[in-house]
Amino acid sequence: MKYLDVEIRPMEEKDLPQVMEIENTCFLHPWKESDLLYEMKENPVSNVWVIEYSAPSLGLKTIVGFVDYWVTFDSGTICQIAVHPDIRRSGVGSEMMKEVISDARAKKVNTLTLEVRESNLTAINFYKKHGFYVSHKKPGYYDNGEDAIYMILEVQKNG
Numbered sequence: 001m002k003y004l005d006v007e008i009r010p011m012e013e014k015d016l017p018q019v020m021e022i023e024n025t026c027f028l029h030p031w032k033e034s035d036l037l038y039e040m041k042e043n044p045v046s047n048v049w050v051i052e053y054s055a056p057s058l059g060l061k062t063i064v065g066f067v068d069y070w071v072t073f074d075s076g077t078i079c080q081i082a083v084h085p086d087i088r089r090s091g092v093g094s095e096m097m098k099e100v101i102s103d104a105r106a107k108k109v110n111t112l113t114l115e116v117r118e119s120n121l122t123a124i125n126f127y128k129k130h131g132f133y134v135s136h137k138k139p140g141y142y143d144n145g146e147d148a149i150y151m152i153l154e155v156q157k158n159g
């Protein structure tokens with residue numbers, strides 16, 4: 001879009017209200033502000049990024065999604081990825097995922113892994129689209145007894 005800039009950048013404390021709004025609308029058991037602050041400021045392995053849309057000529061800026069992913073040696077884990085419900089299915093999640101995969105590749109990560117609720121077919125489709133495959137189930141992984149699907153991306157072999 002002609003007047004719209006898109007930026008993926010590290011999350012800052014000032015972003016917390018907008019990120020919490022997305023968090024609260026996206027997850028059954030949302031993280032608290034303190035969880036996000038820990039990820040941002042203290043967890044040495046985490047990368048917390050936001051995706052911000054802005055229209056400089058109109059003076060508008062808004063965060064439309066965020067991602068938290070960990071890198072430990074040659075392994076990466078996607079802890080959270082979320083897009084504001086009003087702007088889903090328009091490529092925002094994919095923009096973030098491409099950035100994560102490219103960062104992981106540059107950091108010589110071999111595998112990116114994640115757990116996703118078995119009922120979250122949207123996210124499972126999304127991950128498959130980005131090259132993840134289903135490895136196995138983790139029975140009763142979530143608080144409500146739901147199974148997790150464990151998915152893997154072979155980072156260096158894809159793309």
Ligand SMILES: CC(C)(COP(=O)(O)OP(=O)(O)OC[C@H]1O[C@@H](n2cnc3c(N)ncnc32)[C@H](O)[C@@H]1OP(=O)(O)O)[C@@H](O)C(=O)NCCC(=O)NCCS
Binds near residue numbers: 115121129
């Ligand atoms: C999963 C999520 C991050 C995807 O973000 P998004 O910006 O909507 O995704 P994109 O527009 O980049 O979609 C990319 C692909 O994902 C799949 N996808 C996305 N939404 C889908 C839907 N509602 N139904 C089926 N497939 C879907 C499609 O393959 C899509 O490609 P296509 O549009 O060319 O068919 C978003 O749905 C979300 O925030 N969900 C709630 C939070 C969540 O469940 N996070 C994951 C926790 S493990």
